Amino acid sequence: MDMxxxxxxxxxxxxxxxxxxxxxxxxxxxxxxxxxxxxxxGEFLMVGAYICLDLLSKHNIPFVQSLxxxxxxxxxxGLIVERLILRPLIGSHLISVIMVTLGxxxxxxxxxxxxxxxxxxxxxxxxxxxxxxxGPIPVSxxxxxxxxCVTILVTILTLFFKYSKTGVAMRATASNQQVSLSxxxxxxxxxxxxxxxxxxxxxxxxxxxxxxxxxxxMSLSFMGLKVLPVVILGGLDSILGAIVGGVIIGVLxxxxxxxxxxxxxxxxxxxxxxxxxxxxxxxxxxxxxxKKKIERV
Amino acid sequence: MRCGDFKTSYAADMTxxxxxxxxxxxxxxxxxxxxxxxxxxGYVLDILNRIGIAVIGAVGLNILTGFTGQISLGNAAFMxxxxxxxxxxxxxxxxxxxxxxxxxxxxxxFFGMFVGIPxxxxxxLYLAMATLAxxxxxxxxxxxxxxxxxxxxxxxxxxxxxxxxxxxxxxRIFYLIFIIAILSxxxxxxLFRTKVGKAFVAIRDQAISAEVMGVNILKYKLxxxxxxxxxxxxxxxxVAYQSKIISPETFPxxxxxxxxxxxxxxxxxxxxxxxYGAIFITxxxxxxxxxxxxxxxxxxxxxxxxxxxxxLVFGMFVVGFILFEPAGIAARWHSIKSYWxxxxxxx
Numbered sequence: 055m056d057m058x059x060x061x062x063x064x065x066x067x068x069x070x071x072x073x074x075x076x077x078x079x080x081x082x083x084x085x086x087x088x089x090x091x092x093x094x095x096g097e098f099l100m101v102g103a104y105i106c107l108d109l110l111s112k113h114n115i116p117f118v119q120s121l122x123x124x125x126x127x128x129x130x131x132g133l134i135v136e137r138l139i140l141r142p143l144i145g146s147h148l149i150s151v152i153m154v155t156l157g158x159x160x161x162x163x164x165x166x167x168x169x170x171x172x173x174x175x176x177x178x179x180x181x182x183x184x185x186x187x188x189g190p191i192p193v194s195x196x197x198x199x200x201x202x203c204v205t206i207l208v209t210i211l212t213l214f215f216k217y218s219k220t221g222v223a224m225r226a227t228a229s230n231q232q233v234s235l236s237x238x239x240x241x242x243x244x245x246x247x248x249x250x251x252x253x254x255x256x257x258x259x260x261x262x263x264x265x266x267x268x269x270x271x272m273s274l275s276f277m278g279l280k281v282l283p284v285v286i287l288g289g290l291d292s293i294l295g296a297i298v299g300g301v302i303i304g305v306l307x308x309x310x311x312x313x314x315x316x317x318x319x320x321x322x323x324x325x326x327x328x329x330x331x332x333x334x335x336x337x338x339x340x341x342x343x344x345k346k347k348i349e350r351v
Numbered sequence: 352m353r354c355g356d357f358k359t360s361y362a363a364d365m366t367x368x369x370x371x372x373x374x375x376x377x378x379x380x381x382x383x384x385x386x387x388x389x390x391x392x393g394y395v396l397d398i399l400n401r402i403g404i405a406v407i408g409a410v411g412l413n414i415l416t417g418f419t420g421q422i423s424l425g426n427a428a429f430m431x432x433x434x435x436x437x438x439x440x441x442x443x444x445x446x447x448x449x450x451x452x453x454x455x456x457x458x459x460x461f462f463g464m465f466v467g468i469p470x471x472x473x474x475x476l477y478l479a480m481a482t483l484a485x486x487x488x489x490x491x492x493x494x495x496x497x498x499x500x501x502x503x504x505x506x507x508x509x510x511x512x513x514x515x516x517x518x519x520x521x522x523r524i525f526y527l528i529f530i531i532a533i534l535s536x537x538x539x540x541x542l543f544r545t546k547v548g549k550a551f552v553a554i555r556d557q558a559i560s561a562e563v564m565g566v567n568i569l570k571y572k573l574x575x576x577x578x579x580x581x582x583x584x585x586x587x588x589x590v591a592y593q594s595k596i597i598s599p600e601t602f603p604x605x606x607x608x609x610x611x612x613x614x615x616x617x618x619x620x621x622x623x624x625x626x627y628g629a630i631f632i633t634x635x636x637x638x639x640x641x642x643x644x645x646x647x648x649x650x651x652x653x654x655x656x657x658x659x660x661x662x663l664v665f666g667m668f669v670v671g672f673i674l675f676e677p678a679g680i681a682a683r684w685h686s687i688k689s690y691w692x693x694x695x696x697x698x
Contacts, residue, residue, distance in 0.1 A: 091476045142674055148475050149422050153615050154673045156608055160666030167659035279604075282480050290476075318495060325491040328484035332469075335481050339473055 058191050063312040064305060065188075069197045069266065071304020072204040076259040077277055078284040078296035079211065080252035086228040086291045087248035090140060091148075093155040095256055096278020097162035102128050102257025103177075103264045103274055104166055110178050117180050121261065125254050132253030136246045144245075163275055174271040177264040200262045207258060208297060211251075215293070224248060228291075283327035287334050289344020298342060303327050365544050384529065388522045396521040398637055403528035404589045405629035407535045409613040410622060411582020414539060416611070417619035418548070419575040420555030421470055425482035426610045428489035429580050431602035433459040433587025438506040438597060439499050448511030448518070448592065452531070455588040456581040463580020464573045471569055486604055493599045505598025508591045518592065528589055535582060540622050542578070551575050555620070612665060616672045618679025627680040635668070636661045 077095055084092045105127055109120035139158060143150055181199040185192035215221040226234040227244040235241055259277070264270045284303045288295025311323030334341065358364045368374040388396060408430065415421050437455035440446045446454070466485050470478050493500045500506060511518040511527060518524040542548040550571045553561035562568050591597045609632055617628020639661050643653045653660070676683050 091479070139670060139674065146677065149416065149420075149615075149619070150673050150677060152422060152476065152479055153611055154670055156611065157666040157669030157673070160608070160662045161670065162666075164659045164661075164663035164666060168656055168663070279483070282483065286477075286480060321491050321494060325487055328487040331484040332481060332488070335469060335473055335477060339477060 059312065061189070061191050063308045065191070065193055065197065067305030067308035068301060069200055069304070070308065071301035072201050073259045073262055073266075073300070074277075074281060074284050074304050075297040075300025076204050076207065076262075077256050077281045078288065078300050079208065079293055080255035080259075081281055081285050082288075082291065082293050082296045083248045083255070084252045085285070086293075087224060088140065088144075088245045090143075090151045091155065092252065093152060093278060094135075094159035094162060095252070095281055096275040097159045097166075098128065098131070098253045098256035099260035099263070099277050100166055100270075100272070100274040101131065101162055101260075102253070103260030103270045104170055106257070106261045107175060107177055107264060107270060108170075110180075111175075124257055124261065128253040128257035129250040132249035132251070133246050135253075136249035140249070141242065141245065159275065159278065163272065167272060172272055174269045176269045177267070179268075180265045194266075196266050200266055203258065203262060207255065211255070211293070220244075220247060280327060283331040283334075285341075286331050287341055289341030291345055292341065292343035295341055295343035303330065306330060367540055367544075381533070385526075388525045393521050396525055398633065400521055400525055400528050400593055402630050402633045403525075403532040404586050404593065405610075405613060405633050406532045406626050407589065408583050408586035408610055409617065409625035409629040410535055410539045411579045411586065412610050413614045413617075413619065413622070413625040414542070414551070414582065415575055415579035417614050417621065417625075418543065418555060419551040419572065419579075421467070421572065421575065422475065422479040423482045423579075424479050424604075424607050424611070425466060425485045425489075426583050427602040427604055427606035428486040429459050429463055429583040430587035430590065430606065431489060431493055431597075431599070432462050433584030434591040434597045434601065435493060435500045435506060435587075436584070437588035437591050438508045441509045442506065445509075447513075448527070449513070451511075452585055452588045456584040459584025459587065460577040460581040463576045463583070466580075467573050467576030470572055470576070483604075486607060490599055490602075501598070503598065505596055505601070506591075507596045508594075510595075511592050524593055528593070531585060531589065535585070536622060536626065539582075543622070547571070547574065552620075609665075612669050614679075615669055616679055618681030621679065621681040623684075624679045624681030627684070631668075631680065632665070635664060639664060 077099055080098070081092060081095050084090055084095075102124055106120050106124040109115045109123055110117065115123070135158060139154055140151070143154060181196045183195065185194050186198070187193075215225055223234065223239045224244050224247065226237065226239060227241050231241050234244075260270075260274060263274060263277070280303075281300075284299040285296055286299075287302060288297070288299030307323055307326055310326035314322035314326070368377070387399065391399070408426065412423065412426055415423055433455045436458040437451045440451045440454055441448070466482060469481050473481065494503055496502075511524070516523070518527050543552070550561065550566045551574075553564065553566050554568060554571055554575075558568060587602070590601065594601065613628035613632045614625055615628070616631055617626065618624025640657060643657055643660065647654050672679060
């Protein structure tokens with residue numbers, strides 16, 4: 055019994071964690087390329103989920119088409135945000151960038167609330183719901199599809215960064231903007247692309263969360279804050295770190311939800327990642343895979 | 352006619368009032384402010400009280416973020432600590448408000464300095480994240496520590512009284528809030544004319560140079576956290592006295608964002624800016640409420656969407672100010688003033 059419980063928690067953690075990884079990858083892409091901290095990541099995720107839901111249930115468009123339209127829309131959203139809000143702030147003070155993304159998150163949240171209200175809206179079933187038996191425990195098929203989706207997407211991203219010309223240019227920009235400029239790379243374009251990719255990745259995360267939970271509401275936007283411990287654990291500028299960190303934080307969250315919550319009466323699940331964040335900052339501020347370039351103050 | 356800066360001495364540069372007329376204007380303003388409870392309706396007083404509290408909190412946050420350059424997303428948690436320690440001291444020990452409020456401030460200052468310790472190791476966005484994490488941890492502790500905080504149900508705060516005089520209505524608590532607010536502003540204004548305040552600014556502008564010049568970074572950063580948290584804690588205690596009952600939901604993360612919005616919109620690193628920002632952000636939802644209820648006839652849906660509208664407008668103002676007037680209302684006000692001072696020969 056205990057073993058099954060543990061396994062169940064681990065699997066839940068793995069699934070949620072893989073979505074954290076996805077959103078964290080989006081976060082890291084923006085941070086690496088533009089050194090901007092995007093606190094509106096959770097809102098990108100939420101907007102993606104709501105758009106997809108709208109297409110699926112109100113317009114009865116099949117899932118694949120809805121997904122593609124949502125991704126296109128998210129990319130556009132990322133591009134617009136970058137062009138209108140973030141680009142004028144290149145080189146300005148950190149607090150401006152942080153606050154502008156907080157302001158942006160307010161705007162996006164408000165727009166979603168105006169359009170869809172605050173009630174939980176059921177998400178149509180995309181994956182078959184019948185659970186499959188893995189060893190002793192039943193696992194929802196949605197979980198398996200979700201992990202598969204994340205794996206595929208991360209693989210695509212890895213290949214993109216490794217082999218495509220744009221991907222290489224983006225990595226060059228991240229490593230040194232001036233040299234990239236002199237090599238004929240349009241840094242502005244790379245900034246725009248990273249915002250677009252980040253928005254797409256987050257939207258996928260939102261849709262997956264929607265299908266797993268079976269419904270979406272405004273609380274999806276909290277994902278953006280959940281992702282901060284993940285990126286700190288993995289190292290702010292490491293995509294591999296974001297992936298590993300996401301899984302670790304997801305598992306940690308579910309384990310503390312399963313074992314600590316009954317002892318303290320709930321709430322430990324939500325706070326555990328932040329306690330981890332503080333501990334990581336104290337003992338290993340550059341995370342697991344981050345570049346050790348944090349200035350000592 | 353004055354048409355430029357004619358300061359010839361350091362004292363002239365450091366003076367608070369540029370001219371006697373500014374001094375007279377300020378005293379006139381204070382005179383009007385302090386007679387306001389006599390003739391304004393309760394609804395307006397309630398808003399004024401909230402503005403007064405916001406001024407204290409915003410000035411405090413500006414000392415840390417605007418003047419010392421340390422970003423904090425933990426103000427709501429600091430306010431909560433101030434509010435709950437004030438409530439605990441008031442209910443469990445029966446201390447009078449004039450002890451509760453400073454003790455709550457000190458408690459928050461102590462906690463703020465504790466949270467500030469990592470700022471010696473980390474900075475910038477890492478500090479922002481650490482303070483954000485601190486917010487959630489504090490929230491968790493407040494919910495769980497029922498013997499002290501009352502848990503989810505919250506804590507009811509005894510009415511502040513001085514002798515037989517009870518600060519039990521908006522009209523009466525107004526004086527309590529605004530006397531503290533004016534003292535806070537005065538202290539902050541003077542703080543930046545002293546060595547300590549200048550050390551804060553030096554740390555913000557160039558930490559390494561500041562250290563070379565002999566500023567003890569450790570000491571002054573912690574001091575900045577302490578002073579700022581003291582302000583925020585006092586604001587939290589006043590929130591407790593004003594709302595009479597506080598619970599963990601009184602201080603959500605959005606409060607922290609609102610306060611950051613105040614100092615961004617008002618002007619980072621400006622005491623006057625914090626006041627403008629506090630007024631602006633507190634009035635914003637009220638103005639929206641009035642305008643939506645005026646439009647409720649033709650657009651009945653608007654009223655239901657008020658919360659979302661407030662958030663939308665808040666976000667748009669924050670983004671707009673950062674993009675178009677990063678120095679905030681204070682700077683815009685200054686440039687408008689100097690334009691008219693020299694009109695029509697402005698250059």
